[in-house]
Amino acid sequence: MEVVNEHWPRAELDAVQRLRVLAAMIAGAAVTERVIAAPFEEVWGLLTDLEGTFGEIQPDMRHLHVAQRSGDRLVAHVRSRYGMRARFDGVLRPGSCWLQSRFLLVGMAAAGAPGGGTLVALTGGVRVPGRPALVPIGVRREARRSLDRLERLLT
Numbered sequence: 001m002e003v004v005n006e007h008w009p010r011a012e013l014d015a016v017q018r019l020r021v022l023a024a025m026i027a028g029a030a031v032t033e034r035v036i037a038a039p040f041e042e043v044w045g046l047l048t049d050l051e052g053t054f055g056e057i058q059p060d061m062r063h064l065h066v067a068q069r070s071g072d073r074l075v076a077h078v079r080s081r082y083g084m085r086a087r088f089d090g091v092l093r094p095g096s097c098w099l100q101s102r103f104l105l106v107g108m109a110a111a112g113a114p115g116g117g118t119l120v121a122l123t124g125g126v127r128v129p130g131r132p133a134l135v136p137i138g139v140r141r142e143a144r145r146s147l148d149r150l151e152r153l154l155t
Contacts, residue, residue, distance in 0.1 A: 015095030016121045019109035022098065023123045026105075027133035032143035033121045035113045038154045040095070043118040044110050046153055048097060050076060057149050058106065060142075064088075103127050105134060122146055 013021070016033065023029040036043050046053045050064050060080050068075040076088045076099065088106075090099035097108040107123040122143040125134035 014111040015093075015109040016111045016119050018096060019107050019121045019123060022107060025132060027131070028125065028128075028136040028139075029105075029123050029134050030125075030136060030139050030143070031107075031121050031123045032140055032147065033119060034144075034147045034151075035117045035119050036147075036151055036154065037117045040110060040112055040118045042154060043120060043150070044095060046150060047108050047110065047120070048092060050092075053153060056153060057146050059146075059149070061106075100127065102129065120147060120150065 020031055023031045047057065048054070050066055054064055055061050061078050062081045063079040065077045066074055067077050072091050072093045074090050074092055076090065078086045078088055078101070080086075086101035086104055088099040088101045088104070090097065095110050097106070099106040103126060105124045105127050107121075109121045111119050113119040123139075124143070125136065125139045127134060
C-alpha cells in the first residue's frame with residue numbers, strides 16, 4: 001500500500017529537465033540545448049537511430065552496433081572516426097538516452113517545446129576515470145555542431 005502525503009510537494013520533470021539534473025551532478029558537464037522546428041517523433045527518431053543516423057549527428061561515433069537490449073537497457077559497441085573502440089552501457093527511453101563507457105559519456109534528451117517544435121539537449125565528453133567528472137574542453141562546440149547536423153538532416 002502506497003502512502004502519499006497530499007501536502008508534500010511533487011515535481012514532474014520532462015526528459016530535458018532530467019538530463020539537466022544528471023549533468024549537474026557531473027563536474028565539467030555542459031548541457032547544450034536548441035529548439036528544433038520539427039515534431040518530437042521525427043527528431044527523436046533520428047537521434048535514436050543508433051546504428052544509422054546517430055553516427056551522422058555524433059560524428060565521433062562513426063559506427064555503433066547495439067549488441068544487447070533488454071527493456072530500456074542496452075549494450076553497444078562503438079568505433080570512433082579515429083579507430084578507437086568502446087563498449088557503452090546505456091539506457092534508452094522515450095525522450096532520453098544515456099550512454100557511457102569507461103572513458104566516454106553521451107547524454108541526449110528531447111521534449112516538446114512551448115510554442116511548437118522540439119527542445120533537444122545534449123551533454124557528454126571524456127570521462128575522468130574514478131570520478132564523476134568530464135573533461136570540458138570542446139564539449140559545447142561539438143554539441144552545437146551535432147545540433148547543426150541534426151537540423152540539416154531534418155530539412
